[in-house]
Amino acid sequence: MTDFIDKAGFGLKARHRAEKRFQWTGRLAILISLAFLAWMVVTIMIGASGAVRLVQIAVPVDLSVENVDPDDIAGAGYGAIIKQGLRAQFPEVSKRAEKKRLYNLVSPEGSFELERQVLSDPTLLGGTPLVWVTASDDLSLYVRGKINTDLPEDQRQISDQEIAWVDQIQDQGRIRNVANWGFLTNGDSREPEIAGILAAFVGSALSLSVCFLLSFPVGIAAATYLEEFAPANRVSDVIEVNINNLAAVPSIVFGLLGLSIFLGYFGLPRSSPLVGGMVLSLMTLPTIIIASRASLKSVPPSIKEAALAIGATPVQAVFHHVFPVALPGMMTGAIVGMARALGDTAPLLMIGMVAFIVDVPRSILEPATALPVQIFLWADSPERAFSEKTSAAIIVLLVFLVAMNMVAILLRRKLEQRF
Amino acid sequence: MNDPFIMARSVNVFYGDKQALFDVDLDIEEKRVTALIGPSGCGKSTFLRAINRMNDLIPICRFAGSLKISGHEIYDPDVDVVALRAQVGMVFQKPNPFPKSIFENVAYGLKIHKMTSSKTELADRVEWSLKSAGLWDEIADRLDEPGNSLSGGQQQRLCIARTIAVEPKVILMDEPCSALDPIATAVVEDLIDGLRKDFTIVIVTHSMQQAARISQRTAFFHLGNLVEVGDTKTVFTNPQEERTQNYITGRIG
Numbered sequence: 001m002t003d004f005i006d007k008a009g010f011g012l013k014a015r016h017r018a019e020k021r022f023q024w025t026g027r028l029a030i031l032i033s034l035a036f037l038a039w040m041v042v043t044i045m046i047g048a049s050g051a052v053r054l055v056q057i058a059v060p061v062d063l064s065v066e067n068v069d070p071d072d073i074a075g076a077g078y079g080a081i082i083k084q085g086l087r088a089q090f091p092e093v094s095k096r097a098e099k100k101r102l103y104n105l106v107s108p109e110g111s112f113e114l115e116r117q118v119l120s121d122p123t124l125l126g127g128t129p130l131v132w133v134t135a136s137d138d139l140s141l142y143v144r145g146k147i148n149t150d151l152p153e154d155q156r157q158i159s160d161q162e163i164a165w166v167d168q169i170q171d172q173g174r175i176r177n178v179a180n181w182g183f184l185t186n187g188d189s190r191e192p193e194i195a196g197i198l199a200a201f202v203g204s205a206l207s208l209s210v211c212f213l214l215s216f217p218v219g220i221a222a223a224t225y226l227e228e229f230a231p232a233n234r235v236s237d238v239i240e241v242n243i244n245n246l247a248a249v250p251s252i253v254f255g256l257l258g259l260s261i262f263l264g265y266f267g268l269p270r271s272s273p274l275v276g277g278m279v280l281s282l283m284t285l286p287t288i289i290i291a292s293r294a295s296l297k298s299v300p301p302s303i304k305e306a307a308l309a310i311g312a313t314p315v316q317a318v319f320h321h322v323f324p325v326a327l328p329g330m331m332t333g334a335i336v337g338m339a340r341a342l343g344d345t346a347p348l349l350m351i352g353m354v355a356f357i358v359d360v361p362r363s364i365l366e367p368a369t370a371l372p373v374q375i376f377l378w379a380d381s382p383e384r385a386f387s388e389k390t391s392a393a394i395i396v397l398l399v400f401l402v403a404m405n406m407v408a409i410l411l412r413r414k415l416e417q418r419f
Numbered sequence: 420m421n422d423p424f425i426m427a428r429s430v431n432v433f434y435g436d437k438q439a440l441f442d443v444d445l446d447i448e449e450k451r452v453t454a455l456i457g458p459s460g461c462g463k464s465t466f467l468r469a470i471n472r473m474n475d476l477i478p479i480c481r482f483a484g485s486l487k488i489s490g491h492e493i494y495d496p497d498v499d500v501v502a503l504r505a506q507v508g509m510v511f512q513k514p515n516p517f518p519k520s521i522f523e524n525v526a527y528g529l530k531i532h533k534m535t536s537s538k539t540e541l542a543d544r545v546e547w548s549l550k551s552a553g554l555w556d557e558i559a560d561r562l563d564e565p566g567n568s569l570s571g572g573q574q575q576r577l578c579i580a581r582t583i584a585v586e587p588k589v590i591l592m593d594e595p596c597s598a599l600d601p602i603a604t605a606v607v608e609d610l611i612d613g614l615r616k617d618f619t620i621v622i623v624t625h626s627m628q629q630a631a632r633i634s635q636r637t638a639f640f641h642l643g644n645l646v647e648v649g650d651t652k653t654v655f656t657n658p659q660e661e662r663t664q665n666y667i668t669g670r671i672g
């Protein structure tokens with residue numbers, strides 16, 4: 001009798017080899033994707049490291065009565081006070097052009113910062129305190145070593161003279177790095193050192209809320225009707241094919257549609273999160289409908305039959321029994337659609353959400369921009385200091401995405417626990 | 420003589436072009452168990468599902484003929500199938516509890532038909548139903564657990580409890596024991612025998628022994644035709660038709 005578990009039989013060796021091969025291919029594929037992911041994250045982190053720090057410079061400011069009237073603190077010329085303080089440090093500077101460069105060491109925002117500090121602490125008045133204000137972007141880049149000083153003077157943003165000034169100030173310990181919270185709490189700005197992401201973040205959040213509120217109910221209602229109630233005939237076939245086609249339409253086309261219908265025909269406010277959300281919901285609807293239908297289809301029909309057999313109406317059978325089982329799957333579909341909407345720029349460009357927005361939008365009718373658009377704008381900017389912001393903005397976008405997914409997963413857990 | 424409780428006359432059922440039942444005339448008596456037997460594909464389930472119009476759910480399925488329950492023609496255009504199904508319950512081959520708690524499974528029918536007016540009444544009805552289905556003692560302390568967590572036999576009794584909770588006149592059962600082991604089968608068979616006092620039961624089964632044990636009347640189907648119907652004892656001991664004889668002795672099917 002031959003060995004019962006003879007290895008040579010049934011071509012087993014080759015089959016096991018094939019199995020091993022497949023497993024290793026799979027592992028390799030996962031490894032490669034992980035490597036790319038890690039690479040991406042590290043690059044972004046390194047890129048963002050500049051944007052999370054803010055360089056400040058201490059300027060001695062003369063707040064005597066001649067400069068600031070204690071009865072009219074807000075009326076003083078703080079820009080001039082800072083300039084005066086800078087001049088006092090370098091009395092040898094006299095030429096107009098040189099003075100201008102000296103003043104440029106401090107960000108234009110500096111005068112407002114000084115004003116705010118004086119308003120919040122009037123005891124400063126009368127003396128000549130050292131006050132920390134935001135440094136200009138060129139100074140920041142230099143201090144962080146981002147400017148190659150080996151280059152000839154006319155090829156870099158900062159001249160030899162300025163370098164001499166900065167080095168001298170730095171030797172006095174009057175330059176420091178602080179955490180740049182302003183990045184999270186400011187809107188966009190012409191000045192990279194004070195430009196922030198909040199306006200774009202709020203714009204995205206508002207647009208996505210509008211998008212979700214429109215596309216989720218409409219999407220699952222359409223999916224439920226098509227899957228559970230619509231008669232199977234030519235019309236529903238045509239609808240099905242068209243929904244599948246819509247899901248594949250490039251998003252910029254929906255932007256054009258939004259431009260001509262929402263803005264052109266209905267005259268809704270341009271650049272507003274309302275229109276942005278409506279355009280994005282056009283884009284996410286097909287995705288949500290397709291995912292929801294698949295989810296409904298996967299519910300065993302025996303559950304619906306059981307409900308009908310004890311005298312539930314078809315609507316009751318669907319909403320009491322099929323729907324709750326399918327809901328988590330529908331939410332997954334919605335999140336996939338929303339994630340796409342969050343990252344999409346093209347349709348928003350079409351409806352004007354690409355404007356330069358400084359103020360944080362307070363309603364869905366005010367002009368706004370969105371995170372991916374802001375990233376696009378900054379990445380496109382010729383100023384070095386802006387491109388540093390790009391990475392930081394991408395991190396904010398990713399955190400937004402992860403947070404959204406987390407909420408969805410938590411909601412799913414909660415729903416699924418009910419059997 | 421009174422009309423039988425369920426009276427089928429010239430029932431023809433088609434799936435698209437294919438005819439599944441041919442001129443079936445069948446009387447089903449009240450508060451008795453009637454077994455439908457016959458080889459696979461002979462149309463037992465089709466006939467059973469015609470009685471509560473579950474066939475309506477199959478778009479290609481068409482019914483012709485007359486089917487009266489308690490004198491009412493159930494295929495009249497003005498009949499509300501929802502009301503019909505509340506009166507004619509159904510237990511399926513594979514246990515299919517709702518993905519909800521045991522309590523909710525039984526309470527669901529009562530709730531949608533608004534058959535109880537208070538929480539305690541609802542709880543009482545649920546308890547009564549579970550007791551009637553012989554399940555109460557096993558699960559009295561786990562009413563909040565999901566129906567799917569029960570064993571197969573318990574799930575099937577839960578489905579029976581769910582059906583009788585709304586007090587239908589008729590209970591249709593399509594091979595209710597085919598997914599159960601012999602012990603669970605015996606339990607369900609006892610249960611069916613007990614339910615006969617209150618309900619008219621029509622049961623499809625592949626087990627001749629089961630038909631003999633629990634039914635008072637037996638109908639034998641073959642290739643879409645009703646071949647023979649009569650007292651279970653007569654059908655099994657002294658069949659009138661040769662095809663019946665061949666089937667119960669295992670020569671066809």
Ligand SMILES: Nc1ncnc2c1ncn2[C@@H]1O[C@H](COP(=O)(O)OP(=O)(O)OP(=O)(O)O)[C@@H](O)[C@H]1O
Nearest residue numbers: 434437439457458459460461462463464465466477
């Ligand atoms: N949904 C359907 N669509 C098309 N034909 C069907 C459908 N359901 C049943 N049939 C056909 O109708 C005939 C009768 O089927 P039915 O299910 O009533 O048989 P059955 O006696 O219950 O068989 P079984 O004992 O295997 O359950 C079979 O030929 C079957 O192929």
Ligand SMILES: [Mg+2]
Nearest residue numbers: 463464465593
């Ligand atoms: Mg069958």
